[in-house]
Amino acid sequence: MSWLVVLIVFLLASIKSTKNPSVSVVIPAFNEEATVAQVVTVARKLSYISEVIVVDDGSTDKTVEEAERAGATVISHKGNQGKGVAIKTGFKNSHGDIVAFIDADVSNFTPTKIDKIIKPILEGKTDITKTKFARESGRVTELTAKPLLSFFFPELNYEQPLSGQFAGKRSALNKIKFEKDYGVDVGIVLDADVHGISILEVDIGDIQHDMSSLADLNKMANEVVRTIIDRAVDYGRVTMMDTLGNYIRMAIMGLSLIILGLFMIFFVPFIPLVISVLVALVGIALTIAYIIKIVQRSIPILRKGDTSTALKSFVKMHFPVIVSGLILILMLSTFLSAATFNDGRISVELTSRNFVYSPSDDYHQTISVRGPYTIDSAIENETDMVRIPPDALSTLEMSANDTMIIDGEYYSVNTSRxxxxxxxxxxxxxxxxxxxxxxxxxxxxxxxxVFNGVIVNHNINFNNSSEVMEGYVQFSISPKATNATFFNLTLDNESLLSSVGNFKNDSYYTIAYDDDILCAFTGDDIKKGNVTFEYAGKDGMIVFEDRNNTSIRNFIDSDRDSFVKLYTL
Incomplete structure (x- = not known):
């Protein structure tokens, strides 16, 4: 029995899925009392049309009465707002899955003609249909619309791009921007093309309608031209003169500024670094912003049915950016090939200078351009001294007046001459x-x-302390920066010194004050929290913090010496 229930459910679902979509007909009308009733009557003869709506666009004759007499639902505008507005009103108030729009002034409409407009959509052959037919006057089409469309949208090839009759699936028409005036017809064609909506031009034969006056034709031509030009600008078809052209020029400017900034950083040392970096950053910001806009504008072009044509247009439109981008990529490849990334520090070194960015370095320059360095002999009477360039001191995390211990010999540190x-x-x-x-x-x-393993006695600055003392921190230089710990030493809540470096977990460390051990701890103690001690009746504390620092300093453990030595003057 259960299988019978399941079968019935599937049959019902099948019946529902094959149900024909509902169809609405919208007829925009302005002072069309002579023909509107006939058009309504013809539309209602088709059994699959579920509703006929006439949108009265401020008529001053009996258009409303004639439409209602013929059985149409009438929606009236208070004043004449334009054909496009009337079409949009009818579309919003219709309920059909398919909506057809036909003119109210056609005197020889037949059910067959209207069926030709709607049937291809019902049969699933297309999303939108537009009509072509023989007409006595086609000056706006031949002299205005076709030349502009051929220039800006060469992929379109319709005999009658301005035909007033068309139909479409509601899902497709929801993506269309309806113009307010006579530009609505061509606007629908262009929007559908850009959105990848299929359009089929159907021949409905000869139609008869009122001839427009020269004034009306002039108005229509102006509105059609405006619509085509607006769409050409919006969809990137006016290359270097439209919105997209401006984006291209700005992106080229951004790429040029990046190249200029990088060139100044590495090859023009007399220009301040901050200016060079600022130029490059402005270039990066401009390039990213406008490349995003270019991509956004270019996507509709690449979605065209003819992919090869779209790609050719894209390459032609963006050729200057492509060339500039290739130049920049070649230049950046030189920089990146010399770049190193280590523990949050980015180092880029060419044959001339070395760009260093340290995002969380509390004691050295965050951004600097360093090296390369030349080795030379010590000058006379300075054999117990090493002279090191200031940038190199920053890289080695040292200062002038420090002491280096190399192979057991002590050398004072000074800056270059x-x-x-x-x-x-x-x-x-x-x-x-x-x-x-x-x-x-x-x-x-x-x-x-190069200086791996060299021991450094780094002098401590006590300017902020009431204690009159001197001292230094001892560390050995590591060949590679690793995650480091910040510490602050206090006595009676007064900070004596602070520094950053690396502690080994299984090693002991001591701090000496006048050759007495002030306190001792292990690398593991750092993980447990702060270290407290008492000295000469004063409460002391070492506060450890993880500030995401990296350092090449390895503090000296107690097997070799105290890593901090303090002396009273």
Whole structure:
């Protein structure tokens, strides 16, 4: 028994799915008392038409009475608003799955003619139909519409693009922008083409309607021209003179500014870095914004039925951007081939200078252009000193007046001499220990590798402390930056010093004050929280924070020495 119920359900579903769609006919009318009733009567003779709506566009004659007498539903405008508005009103108030629009002034309409308009849609052959027919006067079509359409929309090939009769599925017509005036006919054709809606031109034979006056023809021509030009602008067919052309020019400007900014960063050192970076950033913003707009405008073109024609139009329209983009890609490939990405730090180094971006570096320049550096001999009487360029000190996370311990020997750190911006001056012993030779060029990205394992006594600034003391933080240089920990040392809630570096989990670390151990802790203690201690009746604390820092500093563990040493002056 259950199988019988299931069978009945499927049969009912099948019957419902094969139900013919409902059809509405909309007839815009203005002072058409002589013919409107005949048109309504003919439309109602087709059994599948479920409603006939006449939209009276402010008629001053008996159009309303004649339409109602013939059995139409009448919707009236208070004044004459234009054919397009009347069509839109009828469409909004209709209920059919398919809506047909026919003129009210055609005196020889027959059911066969109207059936030819609607039948292809009912049979699933197309989404929209438009008509073609013999007419005595076609000056607006031949002298205005066709030449403009051939120029801006060459893929369209309709004999009568301005025919007043058409029909369409409601789902398709919902995507159409209805013009308010006589531009509505051609506007529907162009919108349907852009949205990829299929249109079929059907021949309904000869029709007879009132001849328009020269004044009306002039008005119609102006409205058709406006509609075609508006659509040509909106859909990117007026290449370098329309909205899309402006987007193309702005995108080209953006690409040019990127190239200019990058060129200044790497090859024009006398221009301030901030200006070069600003130029490049403005270029990036312009390029992204207008390429997005270009893509948005270009998508409808690429959706045309003839893909090869659309692609040719696209390439021709965007050729300057394509060429500029290829140039920029070639240039960027040079930069990217020399780029390194390490723990949040982006380093790009060419043969001239090295661009470094550190988004979360609290102690060094966030953006700078560094290196390359040249190795030279120490000058006379400076064999116990190393001279390091300021940019290199930032890369090595050091400062002038620090001390470097290389192979057990102590060397004071100073900046390069005036006029030697990117020159290292190192003694023969230092060069030997670091495996360097005079005139060797070192990229900025290799500095940490070159000084790997060197111990640095980094002097501490106590300007903000009431304690009169001196001291330093000890660390060894690592060849690679890793995630680091920030710490702040306080006594009686007064900050003495703060720094950032790397602690090993299984190692002990001590802080010495006048050669006494102030406190000790392990790398694992950092994970547990702050470390507290007491010294000379004062409450001390070390506050550890994860600030997403990276660092090449490895703090010295207690097996070698205290990583912080403080002394009272």
């Amino acid at each position: 005036e006029g030697e911006v990117d020159v290292f001056r190192l003694s023969k012993a230092v060069r030997h220990d670091l495996d360097l030779y005079p005139r060797e060029v070192i990229p900025n990205s290799r500095l940490a590798e």
